[in-house]
Amino acid sequence: MTKQYRSLIALLGILGTMASISPLALGVTIGVENTPPPPQSAPAIRYDTVRLPPGVQALITSDLNTLSALQFGPKVDNHFKLLFHGTTAQDIIRYLLERVHYVGVVSVMPDQSQMDPTTYAENFSPYSLPFYFQATVLGNRKAIPQVVDFDHTQVVITSPRVGFIGMGGAYVDPKTTQMDRLDTWVHEARHSDCARIPSFGDLEMIDRGDYGHVSIGGLSCTYMHYPCPKGHPLAGELACDVVPWGAYSVGFVFSRNVLRACTNCTEKQKQEALASATEDYSRLAPNVRAYLNTQSPPPPEMGSVDAKKVHF
Amino acid sequence: MRKNQAALIFFLAGAILWVGLTSWQSHRKTRTLEKTSAESVAPSAPSAPASASSTPINATSANSNPTDMSAGISGAELEFKMPDRETYRIQVLEREKQEGAGLPPVLREFSVRMAELMEKASQSPVFAAALFDRLKECSVAKRGETIHQARTICAVNAIRLGEIHPQTLGSKATSFREALPARLKTSVAALGF
Numbered sequence: 001m002t003k004q005y006r007s008l009i010a011l012l013g014i015l016g017t018m019a020s021i022s023p024l025a026l027g028v029t030i031g032v033e034n035t036p037p038p039p040q041s042a043p044a045i046r047y048d049t050v051r052l053p054p055g056v057q058a059l060i061t062s063d064l065n066t067l068s069a070l071q072f073g074p075k076v077d078n079h080f081k082l083l084f085h086g087t088t089a090q091d092i093i094r095y096l097l098e099r100v101h102y103v104g105v106v107s108v109m110p111d112q113s114q115m116d117p118t119t120y121a122e123n124f125s126p127y128s129l130p131f132y133f134q135a136t137v138l139g140n141r142k143a144i145p146q147v148v149d150f151d152h153t154q155v156v157i158t159s160p161r162v163g164f165i166g167m168g169g170a171y172v173d174p175k176t177t178q179m180d181r182l183d184t185w186v187h188e189a190r191h192s193d194c195a196r197i198p199s200f201g202d203l204e205m206i207d208r209g210d211y212g213h214v215s216i217g218g219l220s221c222t223y224m225h226y227p228c229p230k231g232h233p234l235a236g237e238l239a240c241d242v243v244p245w246g247a248y249s250v251g252f253v254f255s256r257n258v259l260r261a262c263t264n265c266t267e268k269q270k271q272e273a274l275a276s277a278t279e280d281y282s283r284l285a286p287n288v289r290a291y292l293n294t295q296s297p298p299p300p301e302m303g304s305v306d307a308k309k310v311h312f
Numbered sequence: 313m314r315k316n317q318a319a320l321i322f323f324l325a326g327a328i329l330w331v332g333l334t335s336w337q338s339h340r341k342t343r344t345l346e347k348t349s350a351e352s353v354a355p356s357a358p359s360a361p362a363s364a365s366s367t368p369i370n371a372t373s374a375n376s377n378p379t380d381m382s383a384g385i386s387g388a389e390l391e392f393k394m395p396d397r398e399t400y401r402i403q404v405l406e407r408e409k410q411e412g413a414g415l416p417p418v419l420r421e422f423s424v425r426m427a428e429l430m431e432k433a434s435q436s437p438v439f440a441a442a443l444f445d446r447l448k449e450c451s452v453a454k455r456g457e458t459i460h461q462a463r464t465i466c467a468v469n470a471i472r473l474g475e476i477h478p479q480t481l482g483s484k485a486t487s488f489r490e491a492l493p494a495r496l497k498t499s500v501a502a503l504g505f
Contacts, residue, residue, distance in 0.1 A: 077504060120407075120414055170414070177423070180414040233401045237408050252502075259468075260504040267434065268427040274468060275423035277503060278461035279415055293502045 044097065048104040048150050053115070056167055060103065063181050068093050075261035078295040079253045083245070092254065096185055099163050099192035104150045106166035119168020121184055123191035124148065125160035126206075126222045132158075133203040160194045160222045179258060179272035183280065187251040195220040211238055219243045228283070242285040249288060252280035385442040389432075392425045394450060394458040422462055430469055437477045444473050444481055448488060451496065464499045467492060471505045 047057045070089040072080075084091040106119040127146035134143035146157040148164060155164050165188055171181065198206065202218025205211070211219075212227045219226060220243045228240040241248045258265055258273035265273070281289065395418040403416035415423075433440035450458075450466035467489075474485020492500060 075504070175417065175420065176414050177420060180420070184414060233404050234408055237405075239408050256503050267431045268424075271423045271427035271430065271465075272420075274426075274465055274503070275415055275419050275461070278464045278499070279419060281464075281499060281502060282461055289498070289502060293498060 045100055046102050046151070048102070050151050051105045051107070051115070051149070052103065052167065053172075056115075056172055057103070059172055059181075060167075063178060063185070064093065064096070066178060067182050067185075069264070070258065070262050071264045072257060072261045073263040076257055077253075077261070079292065080257045080261070083250055083253055092186065096189050099161070099189035100165055100185070101161075101163035102150055102155055103165050103167060104148060104155070106168045115167060115169045117169035119166070120170040121168065121188050122166045123188045123222075124157050124164040124166060125162065125191045125194075126224055127157045128159050128162065129198070129203065129222065130207045133207045137200065137203060160192050163189075163192045177272040177275075179255065179269055180276050183251045183255050183273070183276040186254040187247040187280075190245075190247040190250045191222050191224075194222055197221060216243050219246075223247050225283075226285075229285075232282075234283075240283045240285060241288055244288050244291045246288070248280045248283040249292065252277050252284070252292065255280060385439060389439070390429070390442055390446045392422070392429065392446075392450075394453060395419055395422050395462045397456060397459055400459045400461075419459075419461060422465065426465060426469060430472070433473055434476050437480050440473050440477050441480060444470055444484065447473070451492070460495070460499065463496055464503070467496055467500050468503055468505050471500065 076087045084095050105115045108116045131145040134140045148155045198218035202214045223246040225238045226242045228234040255273040255277035399418045433443045447466045447470035451463050471485050474481045
């Protein structure tokens, strides 16, 4: 074997090793389970290996690998840049990794032994708000936070940035499209954001589960959904957004850019993204739609496009 | 005897050469015709020749009447089922009971069919022209017949066909977009079109 060949093989070996240890290929790691990670903690996701069927983790890893391989060209719009702080798929991955730290299950069983077959995915962040209200605002020492069994330990939902996503059986439905699943990740990750602490009145209503009367400012903490208006197919359901840059807006911006600016997407992926985008758009209040039709961010009193701040 | 054998071999070799040359020439002639026909329809589409030849349309009609390019494409090839409003309503409500619900199946199936049609249309300007007309109809379907999402998908795809085949559909797509009903125009604009 000549020297050149040996050098070439060595170089290929190094490249192969680098590729195999990428965070997405590994699929995760972070430290203490039942202590919430500090905001903007290490970019990694931890999976519940005890409860998640093996196929779910493999599917998520495959989805995120597909996402990281997407290439966006010059048609990437301003909203994409504002939300993901960049113009590439890696910026979306970073956005996800800042907001999703634990992937567990949503279960109907008390011991969380089985995934709820009808659930798709759920971010548990909004559960942190009643606890914050009781424990911090009212000073109730007996307040009990939401605790979720995870792996061989537990995760305590004390802040939106705990970033716990519970998966359900519907996520792995073979009929669900990949772009729909990716849209869901971008959507669910947004619920880990809290632009500002809700007012006392809003927190009281959230504590009571009376989301329909929470102000826009209050909803922008975890970007909670709002009851859809009369005449909507989901009238009365907590399935619409009145806050700009909420979860449906972010999903919409992601899917719109896959359709418009992705340079290596297949036609199938673009059509899946188009369908997801139109569905996301149908969940937006007219004021929110108006912002998405311009390339400017909404005024600060309407919420923050850059909601990395978490106040608790 | 040896002379006869040599003559026979010479004859066979000649025959093989003749057959080979004839078939090569005929193949070349067909390819040139296909290329000319497709290029005249869409000079900017390098991938057009193979697909154009597979659609049942002859070069003359496509050249002489560019507005009638869809002639010869069967209705079945362009067929798609519009999402039914009531089915959508039931499915989206069912999905809502599932946390973080994804697309209702009726919309997902519609997008699958759209992908098939758009893939074919991106390869063939002839098919694209026929699909463009079909998408135009779908985008103005009555409110009771389908959902706004489906109309938006049809309108966006019609406009995209104009971008894919600017020579043949560019101006048609521009006029189509300008003439869209206000609500649809806003939804299409929000998607960046």
